Amino acid sequence: MPYIYIQPIKTDYAPWIEGLEKSVYTVFGYHTKVANLDINLEKTFDQTRHQYNSSQILLQIISRPPADAVKVLGVVNVDLFIPILTFVFGEAQLRGIGSVIALHRLNNKFYGLSEDRELLKERLVKEAIHELGHNFGLVHCNNQSCVMKSSTYVEEVDQKSADMCSRCRELLRELL
Amino acid sequence: MKPSDIHILIVDDEASIRDALKQWFELDGYNVSSAEDANAALLKLQQGPWDIVMLDIKMPGIDGLELQRRIKKIDKNIITIMITAFASVETSIQALKEGAFDYIVKPVDPDDMSHLIRNAVEQRRLMHENNQLRQHIDDISFSDEIIGESPEIKKVLEKVLEVSQTDSTVIIKGENGSGKELIARAIHSQSHRKYFPIITINCGAYSDGLLESELFGHEKGAFPGALYRRQGRLEMADKGTIFLDEIGQISDKMQADILRVLDTRQFSRLGGDKVIDVDFRIICSTTHDLERAVQEGSFREDLYYRLNVVTISIPPLRERKLDIPALARFFIKKYSQSMNKNVLDISQDTLDMLVEYNWPGNIRELRNVIERAMVVAKGNLVELDDLSFFFPVVDIGSEETLPSLDEVEKIHIQKVLDQTNGNIAQAAGILKVSRLTMYNKIEKYQLKKSKNDMPH
Numbered sequence: 093m094p095y096i097y098i099q100p101i102k103t104d105y106a107p108w109i110e111g112l113e114k115s116v117y118t119v120f121g122y123h124t125k126v127a128n129l130d131i132n133l134e135k136t137f138d139q140t141r142h143q144y145n146s147s148q149i150l151l152q153i154i155s156r157p158p159a160d161a162v163k164v165l166g167v168v169n170v171d172l173f174i175p176i177l178t179f180v181f182g183e184a185q186l187r188g189i190g191s192v193i194a195l196h197r198l199n200n201k202f203y204g205l206s207e208d209r210e211l212l213k214e215r216l217v218k219e220a221i222h223e224l225g226h227n228f229g230l231v232h233c234n235n236q237s238c239v240m241k242s243s244t245y246v247e248e249v250d251q252k253s254a255d256m257c258s259r260c261r262e263l264l265r266e267l268l
Numbered sequence: 269m270k271p272s273d274i275h276i277l278i279v280d281d282e283a284s285i286r287d288a289l290k291q292w293f294e295l296d297g298y299n300v301s302s303a304e305d306a307n308a309a310l311l312k313l314q315q316g317p318w319d320i321v322m323l324d325i326k327m328p329g330i331d332g333l334e335l336q337r338r339i340k341k342i343d344k345n346i347i348t349i350m351i352t353a354f355a356s357v358e359t360s361i362q363a364l365k366e367g368a369f370d371y372i373v374k375p376v377d378p379d380d381m382s383h384l385i386r387n388a389v390e391q392r393r394l395m396h397e398n399n400q401l402r403q404h405i406d407d408i409s410f411s412d413e414i415i416g417e418s419p420e421i422k423k424v425l426e427k428v429l430e431v432s433q434t435d436s437t438v439i440i441k442g443e444n445g446s447g448k449e450l451i452a453r454a455i456h457s458q459s460h461r462k463y464f465p466i467i468t469i470n471c472g473a474y475s476d477g478l479l480e481s482e483l484f485g486h487e488k489g490a491f492p493g494a495l496y497r498r499q500g501r502l503e504m505a506d507k508g509t510i511f512l513d514e515i516g517q518i519s520d521k522m523q524a525d526i527l528r529v530l531d532t533r534q535f536s537r538l539g540g541d542k543v544i545d546v547d548f549r550i551i552c553s554t555t556h557d558l559e560r561a562v563q564e565g566s567f568r569e570d571l572y573y574r575l576n577v578v579t580i581s582i583p584p585l586r587e588r589k590l591d592i593p594a595l596a597r598f599f600i601k602k603y604s605q606s607m608n609k610n611v612l613d614i615s616q617d618t619l620d621m622l623v624e625y626n627w628p629g630n631i632r633e634l635r636n637v638i639e640r641a642m643v644v645a646k647g648n649l650v651e652l653d654d655l656s657f658f659f660p661v662v663d664i665g666s667e668e669t670l671p672s673l674d675e676v677e678k679i680h681i682q683k684v685l686d687q688t689n690g691n692i693a694q695a696a697g698i699l700k701v702s703r704l705t706m707y708n709k710i711e712k713y714q715l716k717k718s719k720n721d722m723p724h
Contacts, residue, residue, distance in 0.1 A: 141375075147288065174288040176351075178375045186294050231271070231297035242296065244379035 094162040097127035103169040108213045115217045146172035146183040146192055154190035163227045166192035182219050184226035191223035218254050229267040233260050269393045271297030278302040279309040279323040306330035313342055319392045320347045325359050347388045415598045416591035420583040431578050432458035439575055440553040442582030445632030448553035456509040464508030467501045472514035490539025505548040516556030527571045585627040592623045599638040614650040626700050678713040
């Protein structure tokens with residue numbers, strides 16, 4: 093039976109894994125497993141930018157995926173970037189197997205606010221569904237409340253829901 | 269335009285930048301391709317239509333600035349966005365001067381990038397829409413709606429074609445309902461002003477003050493009730509055509525105002541002092557005999573000569589009876605579609621009756637008659653019965669000896685001729701037909717010109 097694998101990378105997943113697994117199953121209909129891949133996070137650190145290169149992490153995630161993996165989602169708690177952009181919340185291969193998301197900029201602490209664990213979990217679920225949606229072939233959606241709406245600020249993540257709009261749901265059904 | 273209709277080409281010698289951008293735009297649903305240098309980019313540019321090219325300014329070989337010049341030579345409408353490091357902002361400014369849409373400094377904030385690409389796509393979408401609308405305007409020909417094969421209407425169409433190539437002022441003369449506005453639109457749609465509006469103003473429908481405000485617009489507070497600044501029709505017609513319908517009905521003051529605008533191509537809004545320059549072509553129409561109005565002193569002579577550069581006279585429908593069948597069939601087709609009815613044609617006897625009729629209301633009257641007949645038509649032919657509202661049975665003779673239409677016409681014409689003592693011009697005036705028609709009828713029915721005459 094194929095699974096969506098979740099790969100926590102140097103981060104404690106106990107606080108959020110249960111909620112994430114439920115949401116992933118609800119949206120995509122796949123059960124999840126926690127992966128235990130050998131990911132070298134330090135290797136992806138950029139000395140000049142003091143950030144981690146998300147594309148390089150993604151390459152490691154997809155290099156040896158578990159045999160029964162339909163998708164693999166990496167979760168880190170560091171600041172991610174791609175070379176052209178100042179930061180990213182996450183990165184996914186369109187119609188590919190792998191994606192990665194970062195808790196770092198989803199956490200209120202990054203913005204000088206007091207930590208809100210529930211809000212963090214909510215944001216994590218939205219970003220995870222969003223990137224996995226790309227893995228299944230969905231592109232960005234214009235519907236403000238759809239989880240596939242592109243978010244470049246954390247406020248935009250909060251504005252959208254964790255659900256897909258009916259059009260994206262329909263497309264996903266065709267793609268699954 | 270869907271995102272997948274937008275084709276983006278990324279040109280950068282750094283693979284990581286190329287791949288990151290390609291992937292980022294693909295997630296938005298765009299169609300993305302990449303090239304590692306200018307030569308590869310130029311090859312790809314030949315292959316297909318591109319909407320947006322993002323190009324690195326510093327590349328080995330041909331640099332971004334030179335590549336942009338070559339891209340603009342291939343297609344000046346392609347949107348170019350320069351990618352630069354902080355150090356080469358000056359070069360980016362040079363690129364902007366040479367037509368770049370914008371530039372990004374690496375690394376760029378994701379939000380800025382999203383806005384930039386959204387604006388570029390919107391610009392491209394507007395360009396596309398503009399091209400489509402222009403194409404649509406090119407495809408519309410009002411001449412197609414001018415129906416008829418008669419020599420009279422052919423002469424009118426020849427003149428339309430002739431004057432549409434110039435900017436000359438045109439007076440269109442014709443009776444009510446003869447299609448003056450259609451001719452004005454045909455002239456406009458074939459002129460170089462066709463991408464700009466044709467603004468119609470019915471001069472006869474406004475009082476003096478209102479017409480002034482309609483034509484020139486007004487500033488806020490120019491008169492009680494002028495709550496907002498309002499653009500006048502002349503201003504709206506800038507670069508287009510203004511069609512002054514029923515010009516013969518304007519007052520002396522308006523005649524003076526229009527003459528001044530015609531001479532200077534400048535005016536001010538009511539209550540304003542700013543002089544507005546406009547570029548428009550004037551077409552006007554009249555049902556009145558303007559020459560007589562000039563002689564009688566009710567229309568300014570100088571304005572008449574200023575307007576009367578070219579005159580197009582539309583013959584009344586009764587003088588182009590040849591065209592009635594084609595016009596009737598045109599309206600049947602038109603209303604079949606709009607009323608969703610399967611009426612295909614008109615019966616011959618109905619058509620004969622329409623051709624015989626005098627049509628004082630011209631084509632407008634014919635159109636209304638056909639429209640009404642179409643409402644009641646049952647089968648796929650317009651029959652005589654469908655026109656019973658229009659040609660009621662005349663109560664002549666007893667029921668046993670109901671006369672034919674020809675008989676009714678013969679009796680009626682004879683009656684009129686008797687009354688005018690055989691004066692054909694007078695009789696034609698009463699019957700509202702041309703003298704030629706009168707002579708034809710007299711010939712056809714062998715009528716007497718007066719009671720004392722022998723039958724003709």
